[in-house]
Every structure is written in structure tokens, then in C-alpha cells.
Amino acid sequence: MRILFIGDYSNLHACLAKELSSRGHDVTVVSDRCSYMNTHSDIFLERKPGLIGGIKYLYRLFSLLPQMKDFDVVQFINPNFLSLRPGKIKYFFDRLKTQNRSLFLTLAGNDYFFVKACWDAEMFDFSEFKIANDPTSFHLSNPDHTSGWLSDENRVWNTYLYDNIDGAMSVLPEYDMAARPVLGNRLAFTNLPIDLSYLPYSPLEIDGPLRIFIGMRRGMEIQKGTADMLAIAKELEREMHDKVKVEVARNLSLNEYLDKMKDSHLVLDQLYSYSPATNALQAMALGRVAGSGAEPEYYEYIGNPEERPIFHLSPLIPDLKERLRALILDPTPLYDMSLQGRRLVEKHNDVRIVTDRFISHWNHILNKQ
Secondary structure, three states: OEEEEEOOOOOHHHHHHHHHHHOOOEEEEEEOOOHHHOOOOOEEOOOOOHHHHHHHHHHHHHHHHHHOOOOOEEEEOOOOOOOOOHHHHHHHHHHHHHOOOOEEEEEOOOOHHHHHHHHHOOOOOEOOOEEOOEEOHHHHHOHHHHHHHOOHHHHHHHHHHHHHOOEEEEOOHHHHHHHHHHHHHHEEEOOOOEOHHHOOOOOOOOOOOEEEEEEEOOOOOOOOOHHHHHHHHHHHHHHOOOOEEEEEEEOOOHHHHHHHHOOOOEEEOOOOOOOOOHHHHHHHHOOOEEEEOOOHHHHHHOOOOOOOOOEEOOOOOOOHHHHHHHHHHOOOHHHHHHHHHHHHHHHHOEHHHHHHHHHHHHHHHHHHO
């Protein structure tokens, strides 16, 4: 098949593209290399700030349109797969629809339907927008962020895209839960792909202070809850400086980030997620213990395994500091969690398994046409 990926988050599409290419498919990735992460892209597309940056970006898009034709599959990373307003994205979406065989959406990151499910607070007990029915500090400090996702403009555009794609893939259970009522059988749950070939497992060795690692993304510290987790970890470091060390990584390339992660024992990921995302899964693949979302819905989606190796994080769990303190004083449970975490990723997130799911869904939809 000829496959075109447009946009990328945290190496998701680039990871799939590498595996697909190794199987003989003709694959092209168009992205901004995930900004500072510097992931793989065959065609680099980045918007610079300002009016001139916008004009150059549009010119670049029009010049690329002739290269983005005659693909069997075009896969978008998100409804906002271009750095443009919805009306302009729609123009390019319609052009791509006329000159390619099929269009698919990767459900990754926010869109209207996911944020609406979070804001309605009926499907989810918590999110970065609300905890139960109470707005979070992130929403209260950024109300325009929420209203932007829920705007009429965004609703109309997202509805149009959902109506006009051939199929979609959800990479986290919460995205699947929010989109399933709209997309029905056009949606397949695939889970996130992790390339284990460059994430070799190494046994956990704790021969000194427990090393806690936190990755910070500029502008998302409050949204992902990492600022809160960092504050708690730093308090414990001050109180127990001989037993715990905290390292923070900010805006590193993916390779630099993973190198630093390897030296840790516990990686604190997201506070407001129902499921472990790419950062947590990479940590688990390396044999590090991940602190991340691990709600019952996540385990249900992957078959309710007996082993549950994630250090469960949630805004509904009030004793994070004391739970961390207990691990610092007795890190023995981390050894089993390290082994179990690697096994979980091998079984559910190996890029070869996830790629099979993408191919299966593409073929299922294309064979119906």
C-alpha cells in the first residue's frame, strides 16, 4: 500500500511508518518532527510565527499538494492536522479527499468530541478540565483553552471531518470511549505503538537514592499535572535528601530524553490520564516503573491482565505524597513492577502488533468500498 501520514505526536506516526516501510509498504510522513523532539519526517512542514510565517506555510502546503496524491491511505494525526484555522484545514482536507483513495484519522490528543466528553463529566470521573463536576485549576487559569475546543467553529469542523473520513484508530481507551458513539464501527482501538528495538530492557538496580524522573513540556506543565507531581517530589527530596533524587528534563530531543530516562527508577508521567501514554510506555519498555493513568477502563480495554505494574496516578487519589514516601522507604515492589511493565508493553504495544491492527482496519474499510 501507499500510505501518507500527515502530522505526528510523540513519534506515533513515525514509529508506525518505520515498521510499515520494513514490510515493503510505500510510506511518507509529513510533520514538524514533533518540534524539539526531532522525530523522523520525510517531508518537513513547520509553521513559523507571525504573518510572514503563515504566508510561507500556506505556500508550502500548496506546493506539496501535487506530492500528496494517489495514496491508498491518508492518515491524519488529529482533526487539527495542519497549523491553520478549521476553515482552511477543511479546504486541504477536501483536496486530499478528491485525490486519494481513503482518509483515516488517528485519535490522538484533544478534539471537540473528546473535550466535550471531558467537560460534560458524565463519561469520565476526571480530566484535565474537570474533576467530577468541578473545573480544574488548569481550566480556571486557561478558560479560553476549553472554550476554544468547544467553540461552534471547532464543533462544525470536527463533525464534518468525522462524517467524511473512511475510518479512525483510537490509541488510548479514553479517546475510543469519547469517539465510539459518533464513529461506531468505523473506529478501531489499536493502542499506542512502541518500537522495542531501540528500547532495550535493563533490570532495575537500586543501590542508592531512589531516582525519580519527570519530563516537562513547555506550556503543558499544569495541563498534564507534571507541575503538581514535581512539587510533591521536590518536597520529598528536601525531606529525605539522602534517599531520593529528582531529575527534571525539559524540551529535549527524543534520543536525549530517553538517555536520561534510562538512569531513573521511577518516571512520573501524567496525572489526568486514564491510561499510560507514550512517555510512560517507553519508560516501562526500558524497565523503569511508570507513574501514570491506570484506571479500570484501561485494564478492561487490554483484557484485564493479572499483572498491574503501573504506579497509579489520579487526581482522585489524595495521598500521592505518602504513597511516594512509602516507595522511597521500601522500593522492593519496584523490581517486580519493572519486569511486569516490560511484559505489558511487549504484549499490547509492540509496534509490530499495533501495525497489524492498523493494517487490519485499513483493509477492512477498503475492502468494503
